[in-house]
Amino acid sequence: xxxxxxxxxxxxxxxxxxxxxxxxxxxxxxxxxxxxxxxxxxxxxxxxxxxxxxxxxxxxxxxxxxxxxxxxxxxxxxxxxxxxxxxxxxxxxxxxxxxxxxxxxxxxxxxxxxxxxxxxxxxxxxxxxxxxxxxxxxxxxxxxxxxxxxxxxxxxxxxxxxxxxxxxxxxxxxxxxxxxxxxxxxxxxxxxxxxxxxxxxxxxxxxxxxxxxxxxxxxxxxxxxxxxxxxxxxxxxxxxxxxxxxxxxxxxxxxxxxxxxxxxxxxxxxxxxxxxxxxxxxxxxxxxxxxxxxxxxxxxxxxxxxxxxxxxxxxxxxxxxxxxxxxxxxxxxxxxxxxxxxxxxxxxxxxxxxxxxxxxxxxxxxxxxxxxxxxxxxxxxxxxxxxxxxxxxxxxxxxxxxxxxxxxxxxxxxxxxxxxxxxxxxxxxxxxxxxxxxxxxxxxxxxxxxxxxxxxxxxxxxxxxxxxxxxxxxxxxxxxxxxxxxxxxxxxxxxxxxxxxxxxxxxxxxxxxxxxxxxxxxxxxxxxxxxxxxxxxxxxxxxxxxxxxxxxxxxxxxxxxxxxxxxxxxxxxxxxxxxxxxxxxxxxxxxxxxxxxxxxxxxxxxxxxxxxxxxxxxxxxxxxxxxxxxxxxxxxxxxxxxxxxxxxxxxxxxxxxxxxxxxxxxxxxxxxxxxxxxxxxxxxxxxxxxxx
Numbered sequence: 001x002x003x004x005x006x007x008x009x010x011x012x013x014x015x016x017x018x019x020x021x022x023x024x025x026x027x028x029x030x031x032x033x034x035x036x037x038x039x040x041x042x043x044x045x046x047x048x049x050x051x052x053x054x055x056x057x058x059x060x061x062x063x064x065x066x067x068x069x070x071x072x073x074x075x076x077x078x079x080x081x082x083x084x085x086x087x088x089x090x091x092x093x094x095x096x097x098x099x100x101x102x103x104x105x106x107x108x109x110x111x112x113x114x115x116x117x118x119x120x121x122x123x124x125x126x127x128x129x130x131x132x133x134x135x136x137x138x139x140x141x142x143x144x145x146x147x148x149x150x151x152x153x154x155x156x157x158x159x160x161x162x163x164x165x166x167x168x169x170x171x172x173x174x175x176x177x178x179x180x181x182x183x184x185x186x187x188x189x190x191x192x193x194x195x196x197x198x199x200x201x202x203x204x205x206x207x208x209x210x211x212x213x214x215x216x217x218x219x220x221x222x223x224x225x226x227x228x229x230x231x232x233x234x235x236x237x238x239x240x241x242x243x244x245x246x247x248x249x250x251x252x253x254x255x256x257x258x259x260x261x262x263x264x265x266x267x268x269x270x271x272x273x274x275x276x277x278x279x280x281x282x283x284x285x286x287x288x289x290x291x292x293x294x295x296x297x298x299x300x301x302x303x304x305x306x307x308x309x310x311x312x313x314x315x316x317x318x319x320x321x322x323x324x325x326x327x328x329x330x331x332x333x334x335x336x337x338x339x340x341x342x343x344x345x346x347x348x349x350x351x352x353x354x355x356x357x358x359x360x361x362x363x364x365x366x367x368x369x370x371x372x373x374x375x376x377x378x379x380x381x382x383x384x385x386x387x388x389x390x391x392x393x394x395x396x397x398x399x400x401x402x403x404x405x406x407x408x409x410x411x412x413x414x415x416x417x418x419x420x421x422x423x424x425x426x427x428x429x430x431x432x433x434x435x436x437x438x439x440x441x442x443x444x445x446x447x448x449x450x451x452x453x454x455x456x457x458x459x460x461x462x463x464x465x466x467x468x469x470x471x472x473x474x475x476x477x478x479x480x481x482x483x484x485x486x487x488x489x490x491x492x493x494x495x496x497x498x499x500x501x502x503x504x505x506x507x508x509x510x511x512x513x514x515x516x517x518x519x520x521x522x523x524x525x526x527x528x529x530x531x532x533x534x535x536x537x538x539x540x541x542x543x544x545x546x547x548x549x550x551x552x553x554x555x556x557x558x559x560x561x562x563x564x565x566x567x568x569x570x571x572x573x574x575x576x577x578x579x580x581x582x583x584x585x586x587x588x589x590x591x592x593x594x595x596x597x598x599x600x601x602x603x604x605x606x607x608x609x610x611x612x613x614x615x616x617x618x619x620x621x622x623x624x625x626x627x628x629x630x631x632x633x634x635x636x637x638x639x640x641x642x643x644x645x646x647x648x649x650x651x652x653x654x655x656x657x658x659x660x661x662x663x664x665x666x667x668x669x670x671x672x673x674x675x676x677x678x679x680x681x682x683x684x685x686x687x688x689x690x691x692x
Contacts, residue, residue, distance in 0.1 A: 003062055010059035017052040021045055022117050025246045029113045043165075045246045050161040053253065056125060057158075060132035072195050073203050075133040076210040082129040083217030086122040090224055093118060109232065116228040120248055123221045127254075130214070130261040137268075140195040144410060153185045160252045178252050179259075186260035193271045204272050211269040218262055306339070312404065312429040313341040319425070320418040322406040324386065328352070329394075329402035336402075343407065347384065351407075354381045355389075379411075388413035392426040396434045404429075459486070459515045462522050468492040468500050472565035472692055476660040478668055479685040487514025488629050488685035489521050493529050498566035501529040504627040504687055505558035506577065508599075513554075520549055521556055535560045535573030536614040539600065543575075547604040555601040559627060563689070570625070571616045575600050578630050581645075583652050585622030590649040593617075624663070625689040626652055631682035632667075635675050643674055660688040 025045040064070065064078065093115055105111050139150060160178065199207060229247060248254045309327050317325050324343035328336050340348055358377045378387050388408040393400045404426050408414065459481070467475050477490050487507030494500050505521050507514040524542050533541070538560050546556060557577040563570050572580070576599030579592040598611040619625075626648070635643040648667075655666045664686055671684065 003066060007059060007062050010055050010062065014052060014055040014059055017048050017055055018121050021048045021052055021121075021246070022114065024048060025117060026110055026113055030110050047165050049246060049251075050165050050253075052121070053124060053128070053161060054158075056128040057132075060128050064129070064132045065136060070136075072137065072199060073206055073210075075136060076207050076214075079130045079133050079214050080210040080217075082126050083214050083221075086126040087217045087220055089122055090119055090221065094224075112228070112232045116225070116232045117246070119221070119225050119228055120246075123225050123248075124254065124257075126217070126221060127257045127261050130218075130265070131257060134261065134264045137195050138189055138192045138264075141415065142410070142413075146189075146192060147410075149185065150189060153182070153189060156185075157182065157253055157256055160256070164251060164253070175250075175252065179255060182252075182256040183259050183263075186256070186263055190260075190264045190267045193268065196268070196271050196275055199272070201276070204276055207272050208269060211265055211272070215262070215265050215269065218258075218265060222258060222262075308429055308433055309339045310341075312425055313339060316404065316406060316422050316425050317341055319421050320390070320406060320414065321408075322390075322413075323409050324407045326405050327394075327402060328405070330400075347386075348405075351378070351381065351384060351386065351389070351405075354378075354384075385409050387411040390414040390419065390422065392419075392422055394426050394433070395430045401430075401433065456481075459518065462515075462519055463489070464491050468494045470500060470563075470565055472568075473563065474660040474690045474692065475688065476664040477685075477687040478664050479683070481683050482631070486683040487518050488631070488683040489518045490627070490685055490687050491522060491525055493526065495530065495532050495562070498564060499532070500563045500565075501525075502561040502563065502627070502687065502689070503529075503558060504577065504629065504685065505556055506629040506631075506683070506685070507556050508554050517550065517554065517556060520546065521558070529560075534614050535562060535571055536609075536612050539573045539575045539597070539612045540609050543600045543603070543608045546601050550601040555599040557599040561625075561627075568620075569616055569618050571614060573597065573612055573614050575612060576602070578628055578633065579645075581626035581628070581649060581652065582617075583624035583626070583656055584620070585624075585656070586620055588656075590652055592645060592649075619691045621692055622656075623691045624652060624656060624660075625687075625691075626667075627687040627689070629683060629685040631684045632671060632686060634682060635671055635684075637674055638676055643671060647674070660690045663690070664688045 024040045027040045028042060028045065031039070064075070070078070097115065135150065135154070139147065142150075196204075196207075225248065229249060309329065313325050313327055316322070324347075325341045326343055326348040327339040328348075329339070331337050338345055338348060355377060358380075378384060378389065386407040386409055388411055389405060390407075391403055391405045394402045394404060404422065406414070406422065463479060464477075467477060469475065475492070479486075479488050479490060481488070487509060489503070489505040489507070491503050492500060503525050505518075507517045507521065521542075524545050528538050528541055539558070542558075550556070555576070558575045559572060559577040559580065560575075561570055561572040574580070574593075574595045574597040576597055579594045581590060581592055583590045593615070595615050596611070596613060598608070603611060628648070633643055633645055633648060637643075651667050651670050652663065655663045658666070667686060667688075668684070
């Protein structure tokens with residue numbers, strides 16, 4: 001947001017200075033034409049022009065240089081679009097002149113000056129856009145000497161603005177010498193076309209077209225501004241004396257900028273044109289590098305893992321011209337081993353610790369042409385000679401076993417193509433390391449299967465083998481896990497001769513973790529329910545107990561019931577669980593009790609009591625309660641259609657006259673029939689209570 005604000009501010013400054021330039025220079029021309037004393041200082045237009053140039057310079061610097069999404073072709077499109085807009089506006093001004101014809105207005109020096117200044121502003125804006133884009137292309141794969149040469153060229157041009165602002169006398173030999181020096185520097189810088197090699201065939205043709213049009217726009221703008229400057233000079237004559245006006249031809253910065261932008265545009269066009277025959281060869285070589293993982297098994301299986309690490313370090317450094325590298329591998333003892341190349345262990349540890357201190361989470365952004373800029377982090381590390389870092393994780397079967405880090409002494413020394421190459425090497429190294437670990441993983445998998453069998457046996461023992469029976473109701477339950485172990489839980493507990501507690505719960509997740517939390521829920525149920533507390537109080541206390549053992553992101557949905565056979569009532573509380581399906585025999589209708597309530601563990605403070613409530617209803621003979629987990633309603637058939645609440649209610653209606661056990665068996669058989677398989681995707685649990 002801060003960068004956007006600066007860009008908007010610079011744009012505003014540019015508009016204001018351009019308007020100020022027009023007002024001041026036209027005022028001077030008008031005063032001279034009418035032979036009166038100008039109220040505006042003669043030096044002011046030069047200063048305002050320089051401020052306009054500086055504002056445009058920093059405007060494009062923030063807008064183009066800091067935009068990491070732009071690639072090579074995008075930059076050419078930006079330059080082309082700016083040139084197109086400038087040319088269209090300039091042609092519109094010519095059309096206005098044509099429509100006005102040979103009137104007095106068109107021959108007046110003030111009108112000529114106005115048209116001239118409008119074209120001058122368009123030209124400078126176009127040139128500054130091209131200058132900034134060419135800078136990014138030139139410095140794509142920069143070296144120290146190239147960076148220094150560009151710095152001399154850029155700041156030398158900016159210093160010429162000071163020369164013009166001071167209105168020092170123009171010495172012809174100095175003017176020619178400076179112009180020659182800047183043209184020579186521009187020629188040397190224009191020879192840096194490394195970015196062209198990374199364009200594919202289609203991009204090169206697009207680049208040729210954009211550059212050709214850009215050159216055309218440049219020539220048109222230069223011709224137009226030159227003709228207007230000449231016409232202003234000819235029209236601005238009073239008694240044989242030239243009227244003072246802002247002549248760009250005496251401005252070294254503008255002339256040098258015109259020369260450099262034109263030279264680099266022409267050089268880029270020619271280099272791309274002559275590189276077209278070699279494009280297919282480069283793309284083939286690049287594809288060979290990218291496909292290195294699939295076609296090469298260069299590391300022999302009889303070598304050790306340390307050999308793989310050393311080869312990875314050497315090839316990565318030599319391929320991307322890095323200055324040093326390290327490889328940090330997680331060992332089996334939960335300790336990191338460090339392998340270094342042209343860097344000491346101390347230097348590597350210092351950089352790792354510094355990046356961790358700076359809270360740097362990821363050191364690579366592969367979605368851009370340039371890697372994430374870590375210069376600001378490394379530059380603050382005292383005593384370090386490195387200013388760029390490129391890091392890649394090494395995966396073995398989806399597990400991150402370590403990190404490969406490459407370093408350069410130059411800031412922002414890596415680019416997107418380098419990341420692709422290093423990524424290929426890192427992937428290849430992961431495959432080679434995987435070969436060493438296959439046997440050990442196979443043995444571990446066998447041990448894991450045995451442990452799962454034991455866990456399944458333990459989980460089965462947690463579910464009640466016999467449910468609490470009562471003369472007032474008939475009860476049956478069923479549970480099946482999607483994996484060896486699951487997280488669904490149901491249970492019953494008798495409080496006294498006329499009260500029985502029921503619970504159905506669903507632990508988030510699957511596997512051993514869910515089974516572990518299921519065992520915790522069983523302990524909480526048996527410890528709290530026997531105190532005859534209200535259902536909402538049960539949920540509040542259960543939540544307080546679970547927040548200390550549930551990791552964040554895990555939760556347990558549950559519904560807790562107290563059946564009072566003496567009062568013929570059911571009191572219950574629902575904590576984010578599936579709504580109770582209830583069949584009323586008197587009305588021969590089913591309904592869902594959608595009471596409010598949040599799952600246990602989701603609110604980890606005392607405010608949980610605000611999200612839970614107790615509910616009570618009376619039951620009649622023949623009524624049926626269906627308790628279930630979401631694995632029932634969310635079961636899908638081969639068309640990906642869910643079993644759903646309506647279908648479940650319809651099934652209960654079909655067998656409402658049967659005992660609880662037969663209702664449960666019919667429901668499960670219909671569920672398997674709907675799914676078309678008994679290989680379920682989620683845990684199935686039901687509890688049927690039919691009142692007598």
